[in-house]
């Protein structure tokens with residue numbers, strides 16, 4: 001299996017795509033031929049999450065042997081990295097609604113599912129490509145990716161990681177998670193500004209020739225842990241497959257019975273993995289793309305026009321505050337039926353005008369698989385309150401957005417009786433201020449004090465990663481102007497070079 005670019009006929013091996021992330025023409029890598037309808041319940045029944053992941057991965061990472069893939073999967077998904085031995089447990093809310101809990105990893109966000117495995121894929125690819133340099137992962141984060149990447153790469157030989165987060169753009173709990181990060185090969189810094197500042201300044205450092213030459217001369221190669229890397233995207237297919245197997249095992253649906261999924265969406269990686277699972281044979285009927293007030297995708301699925309020229313909002317669900325979804329280009333490749341010239345033109349339109357449009361036929365076709373919906377912060381908080389009071393189940397704000405979109409469809413009778421699964425992307429305890437507000441508990445300054453209040457009424461145990469966090473020492477207090485990111489990177493390159501000697 002090779003991977004090709006969405007914008008040209010450039011074609012590379014999986015190991016090359018893993019190591020380099022982005023195609024040379026600026027496009028994203030997709031499988032040269034997609035493995036369609038290769039999965040069935042009969043073949044998957046009784047398999048563990050790890051076994052299912054091994055089956056999924058065997059279709060994409062053909063550069064590794066069965067044994068190599070299995071070893072990586074065993075190292076990524078086990079009882080030290082996940083707090084539930086099912087890895088992704090299914091919670092039944094009602095006969096027609098289940099919740100797939102993707103938040104039982106080390107950082108309590110669904111990003112752990114990809115970022116627990118990605119470092120193994122990357123270091124194995126590095127070996128295959130005979131790359132001798134030390135890798136330095138550079139990441140700008142709006143919260144969850146940074147922490148999950150730090151945990152994934154912590155003390156992994158041959159790699160180092162540096163994370164920049166916006167000083168005013170992450171939740172208090174997320175900030176503590178990053179400031180207290182452990183590991184010998186990690187560095188974290190806040191920057192003055194918002195996520196877009198962090199992202200665009202980092203991009204400048206990444207593509208700066210002088211900086212790259214300096215790193216190269218010191219034996220360091222820059223890489224990223226972005227959700228556009230095939231090593232992050234394709235492992236996510238496994239949890240859609242395992243969710244399907246659990247639904248049938250639990251009797252929520254019959255084997256081969258279609259079901260819908262609702263996905264809280266930001267960069268479009270999670271929902272795209274669901275689309276790929278469907279292509280591989282999982283009987284997903286509709287993929288419902290849930291957004292907050294930054295509803296550019298809802299509008300696209302309604303009108304066929306993707307228009308970024310609009311106000312950006314900061315919401316209760318920060319990981320979905322995105323106007324340009326980086327994985328959307330891969331979806332467009334399938335909308336265009338593999339016509340890479342068309343994709344390149346759409347991407348050029350987006351870059352030049354902030355806007356692109358598909359044809360009426362293309363819209364009709366893609367709406368057979370995808371629809372969108374959105375809710376604002378007030379509705380999100382009302383949903384958290386309602387689901388807690390009626391079902392005793394506490395939702396995080398991102399998952400609550402998806403639940404709100406489900407409720408609106410349900411009320412309109414649009415689900416036609418199909419079973420629905422909501423993908424739960426974060427543990428509610430990661431967002432104490434919003435939960436307190438939703439449950440009408442008094443606000444406090446200290447996030448741990450708020451957690452105590454929430455725990456007081458829910459009796460839901462504090463997950464160990466948060467329990468441990470409270471008493472850990474702060475290691476990274478730096479908060480720098482964005483202009484200083486370049487020198488911060490160079491100085492970490494020096495540290496890496498000195499440690500290596």
Ligand SMILES: *Cc1c(COP(=O)(O)O)cnc(C)c1O
Nearest residue numbers: 144266267268269270319425426
């Ligand atoms: C990253 C994230 C999302 C968005 O996922 P995408 O794959 O970027 O669409 C949603 N919820 C949470 C909690 C996240 O961390």
